[in-house]
Amino acid sequence: MADQRIYAGDLTRQEFAERVDQGNLRAAIVPTGATEQHNEHLEMIHDTLHVTHIAGQAALRLFPQVVVATPIPIGVSEHWMAHRGTLTVRPEIFCEYVFDVCHSLQRAGIRNILILNGHGGNVKPLMRRLEEYQDKLQVNLRFNSYWDVYDPVLVRQYMELGRLPGHACEYETSTMLALEPQRVHVAAIRNEGAAAATRDKGEALLEPAIAGVADVLRRMIAGEEIDLPPVTFRAEGRVHMLTGEVL
Numbered sequence: 001m002a003d004q005r006i007y008a009g010d011l012t013r014q015e016f017a018e019r020v021d022q023g024n025l026r027a028a029i030v031p032t033g034a035t036e037q038h039n040e041h042l043e044m045i046h047d048t049l050h051v052t053h054i055a056g057q058a059a060l061r062l063f064p065q066v067v068v069a070t071p072i073p074i075g076v077s078e079h080w081m082a083h084r085g086t087l088t089v090r091p092e093i094f095c096e097y098v099f100d101v102c103h104s105l106q107r108a109g110i111r112n113i114l115i116l117n118g119h120g121g122n123v124k125p126l127m128r129r130l131e132e133y134q135d136k137l138q139v140n141l142r143f144n145s146y147w148d149v150y151d152p153v154l155v156r157q158y159m160e161l162g163r164l165p166g167h168a169c170e171y172e173t174s175t176m177l178a179l180e181p182q183r184v185h186v187a188a189i190r191n192e193g194a195a196a197a198t199r200d201k202g203e204a205l206l207e208p209a210i211a212g213v214a215d216v217l218r219r220m221i222a223g224e225e226i227d228l229p230p231v232t233f234r235a236e237g238r239v240h241m242l243t244g245e246v247l
């Protein structure tokens, strides 16, 4: 069977070095997730699983040019600590940890690094440090959440509440119904958004996320400028996550 290994950790040191030295390996994804409460019906690992799936599928499409670093499974979730079981790290620790992973990849010769995020609470802390990290690493370093790539028209078409990713709501419940339905505890659904979730919506929205992330990587490798602000989708539209402006 053809070699389709896309996780850095699945390669031996020699295989990794050869891929870089032969010019086959051009970019890396560092997935950042969370382990936090996701209401009564979704499991706490949701964001980490979701972003890892999208990272892996995007890397496969560009194989062997992209490798996926071991995902970072705990993020900034202080706002959910009232719900026991949530795991959080302080923003400064989280950012420095992510930086060190990126620094490791830079030291290994990777010139394009995409921090691909799957948890809203990680966005502001990392965006505040991004320029500093770009200066320090002197590589093509980007930070985006996987949902930043969505076309607002598509979001409106499938999400009755207009929200994406939301939290344990219509989108996340739909995508998990498509990915690993046994992880959606349907009988425990309590919120209106999650009740509107379907497997079909999840399937319709997973593919464009994978294609969009693969495209970001392709353009990073090609050295193209990429204008992709950190956003979230709400009923009022596509909202910039730092400025609150509707785009």
Ligand SMILES: [Zn+2]
Pocket (backbone or CB within 6 Å): 038, 046, 047, 119, 166, 167, 168, 172
């Ligand atoms: Zn989530």
